[in-house]
Amino acid sequence: AQSVAQPEDQVNVAEGNPLTVKCTYSVSGNPYLFWYVQYPNRGLQFLLKYITGDNLVKGSYGFEAEFNKSQTSFHLKKPSALVSDSALYFCAVRVRNAGNMLTFGGGTRLMVKP
Amino acid sequence: DTAVSQTPKYLVTQMGNDKSIKCEQNLGHDTMYWYKQDSKKFLKIMFSYNNKELIINETVPNRFSPKSPDKAHLNLHINSLELGDSAVYFCASSQETGSNTGELFFGEGSRLTVL
Known part of the structure; x- marks a missing residue:
């Protein structure tokens, strides 16, 4: 089974x-990793x-x-945050195959304050 | 042109009713999905169709029945609606063959509220 962990709610x-924004994953095989907002x-x-x-x-x-x-991680980064980056961010993992689904982490809310 | 479009965007209905949500994609993708996002924003796969054929059917009550009349459409019909069905339902599509890397493209969501 594949899984994704986003340890920070916010x-x-x-x-x-x-x-x-942190993300770790667990999957059998070579992972395809994604970030969505x-x-x-x-x-x-x-x-x-x-x-x-x-x-x-x-x-x-x-x-x-x-x-x-080695750390099974796929952390999202940005050098300089904007207020408009405030949103919910999801990390996701899959193994490429029509029968394999994209599994999402629980999401991390990013709050950028002026 | 919207790539993945869902209708309706909002749906408010009574317990016990039957309702449908429609989804269409104009990306030429061969695979479509339904995801459910609960009140805590957790996203869970419900169904996946590849070229009109069901390939993923997670643990979803039988009251939920997907239908894919062609590979550009995947509709979701829900019978005997319950309070717990209240959620946002997202349709998505991807191209699973060829050189594409299988990222999903999502619709804007359909917010279902069961009273």
């Missing part, structure tokens, strides 16, 4: 400071993904994430 950061009353928007190759992946809105196989 992350608070001041505007302009760097942010990190959800703004209030909206659907999930794809931010970035790790499939293979370079462990540091860059995505939308200046976000990046680092795949760490």
Whole structure:
């Protein structure tokens, strides 16, 4: 069985400071890892993904994430947070196959204060 | 053009009623999904269809029945609605064959409230 853990329900950061949203995963096989963002009353928007190759992946809105196989982690980062980054962030994992579903973590609410 | 569209966006109904939520994707994807997001924002897969064929059916009451008339549509019908069915239901799609890496594209959600 595959699973994702996001250990922080909420992350608070001041505007302009760097942010990190943590994610660890458990999966049999090579993982495909994703980050999604959800703004209030909206659907999930794809931010970035790790499939293979370079462990540091860059995505939308200046976000990046680092795949760490030994720690089974895929933390989301941004060098300088914006108030508009405040939203709910979901980490997700799957093994690529039509019969394998995308499993989400519980979500982390990011609050960026001016 | 909206890539994955769901209707209705909001649905308020009484216990015991039957309701449907429709989903359409214009991305040409071969796989569609229904996810349920509860009040704590936890996302859980309900169903997945690949080229109109059911491939994932998680532990969901029989009152929930998905129907895929073609690979661009996946509708969700719910019989005998219960209070616990209140949630936001998200439709999603992905391309599972070829060089695509299988990220999901989500609709805006359908908020179901059962009174």
